[in-house]
Amino acid sequence: MPPADHCRIEMIAREHPPGALELRLAALSMDEAALDLEQFFRRYAPYVARIGHRLLGRDDEVDDLIQDVFLAAHRGIRQIRDPDAVKGWLATVAVRQCRRRLRARRLRALLHLDAADDYYEVADRGASPEHRAMIAGVYRVLDRLPVDQRLAWTLRYVEGERLERVAELCGCSLATAKRRIKAAQDAITAAVNDDKGKLGRRAARSVQEVGNE
Known part of the structure; x- marks a missing residue:
């Protein structure tokens, strides 16, 4: 900073x-x-x-x-x-x-006070176009999810936290954390038309790599 x-x-x-x-x-x-x-x-x-x-x-x-x-x-x-x-x-x-x-971002979007983000800047500038598009696509899906689902999924698959730690960070039970993660993954899977969710998890690994740079 x-x-x-x-x-x-x-x-x-x-x-x-x-x-x-x-x-x-x-x-x-x-x-x-x-x-x-x-x-x-x-x-x-x-x-x-x-x-x-x-x-x-x-x-x-x-x-x-x-x-x-x-x-x-x-x-x-x-x-x-x-x-x-x-x-x-x-x-x-x-x-x-x-x-x-x-x-707050969700509320601004509902009131048309927040422009949609294309998320192409999330990835490193040196990332391939495919890599950038993959990450951007997942974040656009996350924008449509309930905030608690988004947080749980991102903590699990992007931040790489254990399920128990996800529950602790989200202030919920382990069972609730699992339900939120599954709901988010199902939404991502449906959005990318990949019945095994491979694209969503591959994008998560890509975001994780970007965060470590």
Whole structure:
């Protein structure tokens, strides 16, 4: 994230108490040099950005997502007692913020206030036309699904999370997570006219590769 974005986040943090700007995580028994907010950003912002890129499918929303997530972190990080739990906790916050953004996007679309995205920019610029079209096609299907189904499927097949972790991140039971994933996969399968769902999963692997670049 560019330095200007760090400044914007610091400004927002000052305007949203409680807590000081620095995230003093002494309770986590972490090295004090790593407790500075800037260090916290540097360590975890790329991870949050990767989640946002995959779940939202739009790079133009990722910077705002990072701000939202770290504002929440600024307020709630003191509740974490295990330093190894910080990354997982940030993922939970990121998924929650993505859900909020996707629901707002759906509402804007219903009101014709949000232009449809072609999603061709999700893939790396060096990707083949077939690769880009495959990814774009899946994201257009995801746009038509209920947000909770979209999140569960993307976490499972794009982010590569275990089913138990998908349920945890989505705040639902394991059975519910499985139902949501299946419903989303069925929709993708029907949309691409592939009775084994190969295209949907192949596209998921492609998005996963893009997110790792």
